[in-house]
Amino acid sequence: MKSEILRLRKLLDENKTTGEELFKQAIAKNDKEINAFVTILDKYMHRGGKTLIDNIPYALKDNISTRGILTTACSNILKDYIPVYDATVYKKLKEAGAVLVGKTSMDELAMGGTGTTGNNGVVRNPWNKKRLIGGSSAGSAASVAMNLVPFSIGSDTGDSIRKPAAYGGIVGFKPTYGRISRYGLFAFASSLDHVGCFTKYVADAAIVTxxxxxxxxxxxxxxxxxxxxxxxxxxxxxxxxxxxYFKDICDPKNYEDDDELVEILTKFKETIEKVKSLGIEVEEVEFPKELLLALYPTYMTISCAEATSNNSNLTGIQFGPRGEGTSVEEIMFDARTKGFSELIKRRFILGSYILQKENQEKLFKNAQRVRRLVVSKMEELFEKYDGLIMPSSGSIAPLFEDSSDKLSDKYLILENHLVIGNFGGFPSISIPSGIVNKMPISINITGRAKEDGLVLNLAYKIEEVLDFEKVGE
Amino acid sequence: MRKVVIGLEVHCELKTVTKNFSASKNEYTSIPNIHVTPVDLGLPGILPVVNMEAVKKALKTAMALNCTNPDEVLFDRKNYYYPDLPKGYQITQVTKPMGKNGYLKIVMPDYEKDILIHQLHLEEDTASLDHYPAYSLIDYNRSGIPLIEIVTEPCISNALEAVKFLETLRDVFIYCEVSEADSKKGQMRCDVNISLTDSDKLGTKVEMKNINSFSSVKAAIEYEIKRQNEVLDKGEKVIQETRRFDEETMKTYSMREKVDAVDYKYFIEPNMPPVKLTKEFLDDIRKEIPRLQYERYHQYTNEYELSEYDSNVLVKDKDIADYFEELISYDIKPKEACSWVTTVILGSLNKLNTDLEGLFITSKMLSEVIKLTLDNKISVGNAKKVLYRAMDEKVDPIEIIEKEHLRQIDDESVLVKLVNEALDEHEDIVLQFKEGKEYVTNYFVGQVMKKTKGQASPVKTLEIIKEEIKKR
Incomplete structure (x- = not known):
């Protein structure tokens, strides 16, 4: 069985290494140019637990509350924030004996998909430093992609685990909504937020989950x-x-002027054949295109609205840098003006506009209706099928200077369909499936709500026949 | 005379063990910031967990106010920035309040009136701010305490009705045991909306916020009626605004003009999945609602024929009314029960400054003592003495009666023997009787009392003396 955690487990159990040694090795491996971390711990901290991950090092996204350890969410408004309580996910990992190496870089307040918007600079892709790794859980993805830790924890509101996993050639798993507690995860959009993990192999994702x-x-x-x-x-x-899989959108014939995408989709067809060799039936299905085109705007509408409200606690009154001014309004205004980047302010303004009384019906509630339509269409399909299989992305990790046409089908659908997993709270996993232009590509499997075990089972079996590592060499 | 239209918004803190959405204690204290968890501080990553005790008490109050209940428990967010609101939003109810379209009957000296309830909803209290010249301090003890808000329809016509409504409402809170409703602790607060009109249309509304005491509500309304009348008399227009009532000057002062209502951008709280309210669940709550004051008062005055004064005294406190009704359930006649409760029990509660539990005398104990007096087994005077002693020593009064042989002796054979003993001992006095001094029978009553340490039934003893003395 391919498992990085089990490999280290064996070394630990045979006394060939120690937890402290693994911790030090992890830190030594850190390539600062990648910029995966906001904070690296200076001390090996371990609380014994008789589990498979006892003494295994790992990394935690910087939007997960860790008592006594700086947690900034890569935002200036939290630059000195030291939490007073532990997130449930951190507590569980601590009790299981896992060893925290550091808190990872991210897009500011988890809003963004590039890993370039955090207040501590861009996160680079270990496969090619000219390329981004994607976000928002950029550092968590990079820390596993550069073999620094066998697993890391991230959060996923639109595709913030699965997309960077795809760009980094690793496994990214977001289980069913509610499977992992969100207590202590800094809220972005509560109805879409998930905690999940990055690992080298599917088996590791199962162990961590x-x-x-x-x-x-x-x-x-x-x-x-x-x-x-x-x-x-x-x-x-x-x-x-x-x-x-969605029929039209995965057909290479529709994108003849995009060589890279044609190659990705051709490889996807090859992957489908390998999947079929396992005795799994794979069929193409027509999914209403207007719903697919509506995914991104629907996601933006709901997430910005919830984000505006969720981040209203960041005023510099209770914690964070205190603003200047002569009235409380001025003080809060100043703290928020200085504390957030332009991108964040744009989302807050959008969210605030969407929630305004006169716009709510047309924007917020309609977005919620579209979300329900998408979810019920998926649930209908799940009556017949055990899961959706799709390319995780329509591209390899972009170069930093790249910009994409955000209104193309390619962008609107192939780059954003992962959000279906957040709309319905479906378990969803991305696993590496091949190489295009010397960069990893990935497929995603999304299953029925609460059937996390089956999704991991399918992913594990498919991982075996894809043999990504051999392709990678 | 212009028509006065008043609507009230009443906030009341619920009595629960913990806060509405966190595990902090819901307890009054003067030490700031000790009942606080990360949830009450609105720290990043916190999530609310609804307190079902608060939900039940809000539903119970809504039922007592004759409201209809929703099909599920659902909360909304009210978004605004203020230093006393750590999350930047308040969890409240807009979509599905705990109660809608109810009423509460108030009894005025000459008439009764249903005050219509628009809605009752459950929300969380804010932190409290202490302002100093150069800075302000925040106390989060109050942050997250469960609060119900009751909004009436604009159907109150004067200050007296408003105060009567508040008093009646407070009694409902206390009767239903959902709140102590102590305005001194800020547990019950009131906003008053008031407008004057001389047509069928509502006049311009003025709002007065956070008035703490009922007497201030009365003064504020009276002042505002006078002020608005004066404005209108001058041919000017009343400005739609929020005013502050100052308890020192007994006047209202403009705080801010209300140009447009603030947009609170309400939306459904995504962190709390709706909880379905089953019929069984609601029925169980309904069963816990006690008979309210109004109903009891009518029964006491009509069916029991008690005076209005006594009935009011009895229903004022639910525990007392329950105690009184328990006595009746032990076959004590209402008038008898009323007299014992209003004298011995209420008198002792005042004197000892305690509650019924602290008084030790249960309704069962009292009923047994009352029955002994009715059967002439013990004198009323002795009975009261025994009750006071029982309170003092915390022992069953019947035990005292038995131990101290306080039960009256009315056994004829015993008394005949004792009377004859006394007659034998004082033949000279018997002679006086024979000489026509009939009053000496009283002397023999005294003698028998002496022999029985006061336990002999005086009535019975006198009867026997009169018979026996004639036989001499």
């Missing part, structure tokens, strides 16, 4: 325990399972 999942009395949206061990389900037979 088994540890961090579970009901949390601090999070009313957390699901009841499913009492399943996803790791044990990895080898279940997948024969007879059914997957589908």
């Amino acid at each position: 088994d540890i961090i999942k579970g009901y949390d009395p601090h999070d009313m949206t957390s699901l009841k325990d499913d009492d399943e061990c996803y790791f044990d389900m990895l080898n279940n037979s997948v024969k007879g399972k059914k997957l589908f």
Whole structure:
């Protein structure tokens, strides 16, 4: 079984290394040019736990509350913020004996998909430093992609785990909404936010998820325990399972002037053949194009609206840099003016506009209706199929200077369909599937809500036949 | 005479163990910032968890106010920036309030009136601010305390009705045990909307915010009626604005003009999935609603034929009314029960400055003592003495009666024997009787009392003396 965690587990169990040694090795491997970290811990901290991840080093996105450890969400308004409480996911990892190496760079307040908007600079792709790794969980992706840690924790509101995983040639898994507690995750858009993980292999994602999942009395949206061990389900037979993909949007013929995309989609077809070799049925399905085109605007509408409200606690009154002024209004105004970048302010203004009484019906509530339409269409398809299989992205990791046409089908659909997993809270995993232009490409599998075990099982079996590492060489 | 139209918005803090959305204690204290968790501070990453005790109490109050309840518990966010609101939004209810379209009956000296309730919703209180010349301090103890807001329709016609409504409402809170409703602790606060008109259309509305005491509500309304009348008399227009009532000068002062209503950008709180309210759940809450004052008062005056004064005294406090009704359930006649409760029980509560529990005498105990007096087994005087002693020593009064042999002796054979003993001992006095001095029978009553340490039934003893003395 391919598993980075199990490889290290064996070394630890055979006393060939120690947790502290692994911790030091991880820090030594840090390539500062990549800029994966906001904070690297100066001390090995370990609380024993008899689990598979005991003494295994890992990294945590900088929007997850860690008591006594700086947590900035890469925003100036939180640049000196030291939390007084632990997020549930961090607490679980601590209790399981995992060793925190550092807090990772991200797009400011998790808003953005490039890993270039944080207050500590851009995050680079370990495969090619001229390219970005994507975001918002940029540093968490990079820390695994550069083999610094066998797993890391990120958050995913639109595709913030699965897209950077795709660009970095690693596994990114976002389980069902509520499977992992959000308590302590700095809220971006509460109805879309998920905690998830980056790993080298699917088995590692199952191991980590088994540890961090579970009901949390601090999070009313957390699901009841499913009492399943996803790791044990990895080898279940997948024969007879059914997957589908969106027909037109995956057809290379529609993008003849885009060589890279044609290659990605051609490789996707090859991948489908390999998947079929496992006895999995794969069919193409027509999905209403107007719904697919509406994904991105719907996502922006809902997420900006929720984000505006969720970030209203950042006023410099309770914590954070205190603004200047003669009245409380002026003080808060000044703190927020200085504390957020232009991009963030743009989203807040959008969100505020969307929530205004006169616009709510047309913008916010219509977006929620579109979201429901997409989800019910997916649920309808899930009655027949076990999952959706798609290319995670229509491109390889872009160069920093690249700009994309944000109104093209390619951008609107191929770059944004992962958000379907957030709309419905569906478990969704991206796994590397090949190489194009010396950069990794990836496929995504999204399954029925609460069937996290099956999604990991499918991904594990597909990972075996794809043999990405061999292709990578 | 212009018509006065008043609407009230009443806030009341609910009595619960913990806050509305966090595990902090909901407890009054003068030490700032001790009942605080990350949730109450609005720190990044916190999530609200709804307190079902608060939900139940809000629903219970809504039911007591004859409101209709929603099909599910759902909260909304009210977004605005202020230093006392750490999250930058308040969790409240707009879409599905806990109660809608209810009413509360008030009893005025000459008439009764239903005050219509527009809605009742559950929300969280803000932190409290202490302002000093150069700075302000924030106390988060109050941040997140469950608060219900009750909004009436504009159907109140004068200050007296407003005050009566508030008093009646407070009694509902206390009767339903949802709040202590102590305005001194800021647990009950009131906003007053008032307008004057001489047509069918509503006049321009003036709002007065956060008035703490009922007497201030009365003064504020009276002042505002006078002020608005004067403005209108001069042919000027009343400005739509928010005014502050100053308790020192007893006047209202303009705070800010209300050009357009603030847009609070309400939307459904995404962190709390709606909780379905089943019929069983609601029925269980409804069962806990006690009979309210109005109903009891009518029963006491009509069915029990108690005076209005006594009835008012009894229903004022639910515990007392319950105690009184328990006595009746132990077969004590209402008038008898009323007399014992209003004298011995209420008197002792005042004197000892305690509550019924602290008084030790249960309604069962009292009913047994009352029955002994009715059967002439103990004198009323002795009964009261026994009750006071029982409160003092915290022992069952019946035990005292038995131990101290306070039960009256009315056994004829015992008394005949004792009377004859006394007659034998004082033959000279018997002679006086024979000489026509009939009053000496009283002397023998005294003698028998002496022998029985006061336990002999005086009535019975006298009867027997009169018979026995004639036989001499």
